[in-house]
Amino acid sequence: VAKDQGRRTHRVFSPEMNYKVAEYMWLDTNLRKALDEHQLLLYYQPKISSGTGRVESVEALVRWYSPERGLIAPAHFIPYAEESGLIGPLGKWVMETAANQAVAWQQKGLNLRIAVNLSARQLSNNTLIPTFKEAMASSGMTRCLLDVELTESCLIEDESTAVSLIGQLQALGADVYLDDFGTGYSSLSQLARIPIDYIKLDQSFVRGISDNEVSQALVRAIIAVARTLNLKVVAEGVETENEERFVDEVGVDDKQGYFYAKPMPAEDLEHWLLNNDVLHPSK
Numbered sequence: 544v545a546k547d548q549g550r551r552t553h554r555v556f557s558p559e560m561n562y563k564v565a566e567y568m569w570l571d572t573n574l575r576k577a578l579d580e581h582q583l584l585l586y587y588q589p590k591i592s593s594g595t596g597r598v599e600s601v602e603a604l605v606r607w608y609s610p611e612r613g614l615i616a617p618a619h620f621i622p623y624a625e626e627s628g629l630i631g632p633l634g635k636w637v638m639e640t641a642a643n644q645a646v647a648w649q650q651k652g653l654n655l656r657i658a659v660n661l662s663a664r665q666l667s668n669n670t671l672i673p674t675f676k677e678a679m680a681s682s683g684m685t686r687c688l689l690d691v692e693l694t695e696s697c698l699i700e701d702e703s704t705a706v707s708l709i710g711q712l713q714a715l716g717a718d719v720y721l722d723d724f725g726t727g728y729s730s731l732s733q734l735a736r737i738p739i740d741y742i743k744l745d746q747s748f749v750r751g752i753s754d755n756e757v758s759q760a761l762v763r764a765i766i767a768v769a770r771t772l773n774l775k776v777v778a779e780g781v782e783t784e785n786e787e788r789f790v791d792e793v794g795v796d797d798k799q800g801y802f803y804a805k806p807m808p809a810e811d812l813e814h815w816l817l818n819n820d821v822l823h824p825s826k
């Protein structure tokens with residue numbers, strides 16, 4: 544009987560499920576430790592202003608340097624962090640680190656705003672605003688240099704709470720970006736209800752745009768609506784000259800992508816800024 548059950552168990556847990564369970568357990572043990580042992584780091588990717596060609600803001604993207612596995616991308620551990628609740632402390636660390644970095648840059652004469660990415664779960668409890676304020680205060684910021692990027696998944700569950708939080712962040716001086724726009728259930732009419740400052744056109748719209756007339760028409764329509772609503776538009780995932788030509792032609796406000804720069808550690812970004820002469824004049 545025992546043998547039979549053993550076999551049955553074997554059939555129930557496919558190799559793929561075994562992998563998932565093992566991976567979940569690995570993350571469960573190691574991500575918490577990573578937070579405690581400072582194995583997380585932020586990379587920064589510039590956003591280029593179309594008008595001036597200069598960089599006024601960057602996006603913070605978390606990385607995990609695991610001693611066992613090396614550099615791990617957020618797609619691998621953010622979903623687990625969301626599910627386990629670790630996104631709370633992780634998000635707090637991201638805000639604090641970004642705030643400190645913005646102040647450190649300001650002290651070096653680099654006026655860069657930093658946008659942090661938020662998960663839906665970070666909007667669904669009452670800690671977002673206190674955590675954001677605390678990050679600003681403990682960094683010694685005199686005016687807000689932090690912005691936030693949300694995805695539409697942040698708006699689905701409870702739109703009125705999200706709208707209220709967005710307003711509070713803006714009152715603190717943050718710009719709010721709607722990330723990955725156009726990928727999921729987001730609709731153009733939603734843009735009129737959500738008081739955001741920027742939309743980020745998802746990279747799937749930008750990819751190979753010059754061969755795809757339907758995508759081109761969609762992008763033009765999105766930009767027309769954004770203009771009417773006074774929203775700024777960022778193109779993300781610009782990789783090629785053709786893609787740049789198209790986003791320039793349709794008139795986005797900011798551009799981001801490997802064509803300009805990959806996300807990189809703070810120090811590398813400083814060198815990149817200097818070598819590429821894209822710094823805005825300091826005030």
Ligand code: C2E
Nearest residue numbers: 604605616617618621637660661662780781782800801806
């Ligand atoms: P996202 O916020 O939409 O960030 C854009 C992703 O596209 C980043 O991947 C970036 O490295 C990548 N990317 C930028 N330019 C290009 C390009 O030209 N081509 C291509 N193929 N990719 C490009 P990354 O860093 O792996 O981050 C993936 C996602 O993880 C982010 O998507 C964001 O949703 C999430 N994430 C990253 N950091 C954080 C964080 O601190 N907190 C939370 N909650 N989520 C985060």
Ligand code: MG
Nearest residue numbers: 602660692722
């Ligand atoms: Mg983002």
Ligand code: MG
Nearest residue numbers: 722723743779
């Ligand atoms: Mg995005």
Ligand code: MG
Nearest residue numbers: 723745746779
């Ligand atoms: Mg994206």
